[in-house]
Amino acid sequence: MFKNFWHHRELIKQFTVRDVISRYKGSYLGIFWSFLNPLLMLTVYTFVFSEIFKSKWNTGSGSKMEFALIIFAGLSVFSIFSEVTTRSPSLIVSNSNYVKKVVFPLEILPISILGSSIIHAMISIFILISGVFLFLGEFHWTIIYFPIVTIPLLLYATGLGWFLAAIGVYLRDIGQIVGIAVQALQMLSPIFYPVTSIPDYLKPFYAINPFTYIVEDIRNIFIFGMLPNWTGLGFNTLIGIVVLLIGYYCFQKLRGGFADVI
Template sequence: MLSVLRLNRSLIYELTKREFSGRYRGSFGGVIWSFAQPLFLLCVYTIAFGLILKTRWGYSGGTADYAFILFSGLIVFNLFSDCLAKSVHLITANPNFVKKIVFPLELLPLVSTLGAVMHSVIAILIWIAGYTIVYGVPHASVLFAPLVLACFFPVLLGIGWLLSAAAVIVRDIGQLTGMISHTLLFLTPIFYSVETAPPPIQNLLVANPLTFVVNQFRAVLFYGSLPDFLGLALYFVGASIFAWLSSLAFAKLRPVFADLV
């Protein structure tokens, strides 16, 4: 798998560029939608939870604090949700790549994940701009945000390889991903902190693999804390093992793609 990725570096670059620019091709707003969509979601969630329900992070802080803490968590979750939603259609939506030309199908999940990461980078820039306007220059710890995303990247890539291959065999997976995404949105400490949940629920939240990444990302962006380097290293190792096993599953199922797509 690594050799395939290394030999197709230029192809990966071109496909990723096309993936990023092609999402809004033909629309009037173009790339502006990459900025508008996260801002729109932030406004909706802030009004609903911060103003109407008057939710406060850990029972303290104001609406502005809550908005920035919420936005930082949404950046991570939206990245995950985007990769989850697109992964199930990567093979089934590209029958020409499967049947008519010799193409390294392993690249499709990678390109899709890289495109999602690029949109997350735009959301981070929006967060930093907003924080600068409201509070001033962000903490230097924001420089560690790419490190947190890098440790999360193998999870996203593994999801792409695993679900894109499995969805060719079991088409119902596409129906389940939406339910999984909505469930994890509320079982991940996006709108609330782990500490405010009842003790039995806290154990469930901590077991959620998204929780650690969300908390680390929020720590370096908003709280100005250094990341848990040991925790990130262990997370990266576990995520890499997951990605490797997913790549093996992809390679195992690939021979049947042409018959089922």
């Protein structure tokens, strides 16, 4: 699998760049929207949660900007998973011209979407680091763990991307189901609220939610200067590898019928 991706690395790069460029093709601001969108999102969440809902985090500071950055940190990484999973069900169908080309590696299509989402997420992360430094006056060395704590997220996104891309060819309604499921998962993950505010009877569910550990680790390394939860990270990585392999297996198993269905 990895040898195959290394062999097609230039093709993956080209498709990733094409996806990023096509998103803003024809717009006046172009790629600048990649910077503007996260800034606008940060502004909106700051106003809604700090001014309207009067929400506070359990850090004791009461800073509205800190609250906004805490939420923004979780959203920045969740956007990678959200974009890959919501776009994957229609990915093969929307690129049907490649299906009948026997030599074309269809499995790189979800990878290119992942690459595109990572580029946009990195812009948000840059804004997050700048915000923590400018508004909170802090810069934590623990940000070096960012590539490590995102490994489970990338594994989940890639594995589910392959699985949903394959299933989406045969079951076109899966895209609508995935959209609702991703929104539900976002609200059921501690992105907009701390883990300490979760009722005791729901904590077992959050304990098995992989995004609980991912979101908490992102906040810890960027905002609080704390080390990741190594136990949760290790367990999440193992499960992510299983999801990756199952997704790849399902994609290769089902791809034989793509041309007949499309």
